[in-house]
Amino acid sequence: MKSPNHLLDAIGTTIFTVMSALAAQHGAINLGQGFPDTDGPQDVIDAAADALRDGRNQYPPLTGVLELREAVAVANRRFYGIEVDPASEIVVTSGATEAITACLMALLNPGDEVVLIEPLYDTYLPVAQLLGATAKLVRLNPPDWALPRAELAAAFGPKTKLLLLNSPMNPTGKVFSADELDFIASLLIKHDVYAVCDEVYEHLIFDGARHIPLMSLPNMRDRCARIGSAGKTFSLTGWKIGYVTAPARLATLIARAHQNLTFTTPPNLQRAVALGLTKDDAYFAALSTDLAAKRDFLAEGLRGIGFIVLPSAGSYFITADFTPLGFDGDDTAFCRHITEHAGVAAIPVSAFYPGTAPRHYARFAFCKREAVLQEAISRLAAHFRVDPARAVMTFSRSCGLE
Numbered sequence: 001m002k003s004p005n006h007l008l009d010a011i012g013t014t015i016f017t018v019m020s021a022l023a024a025q026h027g028a029i030n031l032g033q034g035f036p037d038t039d040g041p042q043d044v045i046d047a048a049a050d051a052l053r054d055g056r057n058q059y060p061p062l063t064g065v066l067e068l069r070e071a072v073a074v075a076n077r078r079f080y081g082i083e084v085d086p087a088s089e090i091v092v093t094s095g096a097t098e099a100i101t102a103c104l105m106a107l108l109n110p111g112d113e114v115v116l117i118e119p120l121y122d123t124y125l126p127v128a129q130l131l132g133a134t135a136k137l138v139r140l141n142p143p144d145w146a147l148p149r150a151e152l153a154a155a156f157g158p159k160t161k162l163l164l165l166n167s168p169m170n171p172t173g174k175v176f177s178a179d180e181l182d183f184i185a186s187l188l189i190k191h192d193v194y195a196v197c198d199e200v201y202e203h204l205i206f207d208g209a210r211h212i213p214l215m216s217l218p219n220m221r222d223r224c225a226r227i228g229s230a231g232k233t234f235s236l237t238g239w240k241i242g243y244v245t246a247p248a249r250l251a252t253l254i255a256r257a258h259q260n261l262t263f264t265t266p267p268n269l270q271r272a273v274a275l276g277l278t279k280d281d282a283y284f285a286a287l288s289t290d291l292a293a294k295r296d297f298l299a300e301g302l303r304g305i306g307f308i309v310l311p312s313a314g315s316y317f318i319t320a321d322f323t324p325l326g327f328d329g330d331d332t333a334f335c336r337h338i339t340e341h342a343g344v345a346a347i348p349v350s351a352f353y354p355g356t357a358p359r360h361y362a363r364f365a366f367c368k369r370e371a372v373l374q375e376a377i378s379r380l381a382a383h384f385r386v387d388p389a390r391a392v393m394t395f396s397r398s399c400g401l402e
Helices: 006-011 015-026 044-052 066-080 096-107 124-130 149-153 178-191 248-260 267-276 281-305 331-342 370-382
Strands: 090-091 111-116 134-139 160-166 194-198 224-229 242-245 319-322 361-365
Touching: 006 124, 006 178, 015 134, 015 331, 044 267, 066 090, 066 224, 066 242, 066 267, 090 096, 090 224, 096 124, 096 224, 111 149, 124 134, 124 149, 149 178, 149 248, 160 178, 178 194, 194 248, 224 331, 242 281, 281 319, 281 370, 331 361, 331 370
Parallel strands: 111 134, 111 160, 160 194, 194 224
Antiparallel strands: 090 242, 224 242, 319 361
């Protein structure tokens, strides 16, 4: 028989699915896949349940229900000062991963070049390749993940169509600074290039860092498609509600791509997310504060065990160097080992690199309950024969609440 699509055939099963299945098999605490272990706001969930019974369960508009498009437009203005027309510049998608795919479909032609910054979310490169584009990879290096400006500038050329920018960044937790964004913007203008901006962790920012959408910078409004995620903002990742903000011309093409992917998205969930986006500032502040406390708790525990923990200014994740533990193997072997023998799952950071990669880092998700994080630290401490008293503190002490 003739062979199927060779690109998809070569990808294999995503590392997140593999490690989650391994965690389930061994009864391990799953700090690999990035999802909270508690549901989001009750009023948002209640709104979704109520909306199932209001007689509006047929196909909603292709670009999303008006309530959600208006709420996304208001949120753009409220948080970033970006003025948006909800009728022509918002597209609701079935999750941010679909939004990324739809944006790339709308912009890329075979033979175009796309600049990707690694380590990168594992959807980016395969989608670009499936569309016939060529990726130009620019690498951020640990421990500070600074933007290598000369390398980034060198990646742009006559065939460059777009840059895919992820900030806050998965898996590094990096939040791009105003100065870095200014430099990126200058390259987009110089080379007449678009940007697809994956900003799903926009409200998960720590330590006084500030999320600045590239779209909000001068002369960027018509070059950017900005992607948000209700799953991350409201801790409801299974709902798969994403939304794209883009200039009308691009939004029209993104909507056409969306039409050929999923066509539309559950209307009751859309209306519930619209309610969520109207929440007061206290909700969004608490979201960051609570996650920062969990990050600090897990980071302190991992340090007590012997890991070198890299800084994380946003997202659900911290990266840890396991070299001091003396493990004889690479990051994939290490993550399998601790899943099978310590009962804690993590993700090898090399999974976020298409080619050669650092092989001594693991990514841990801290978006879990306090008791779960404490048990994970206790298990790792016991496995690596570290006195649990060194590795595990009370949650209140680690968060500075005593």
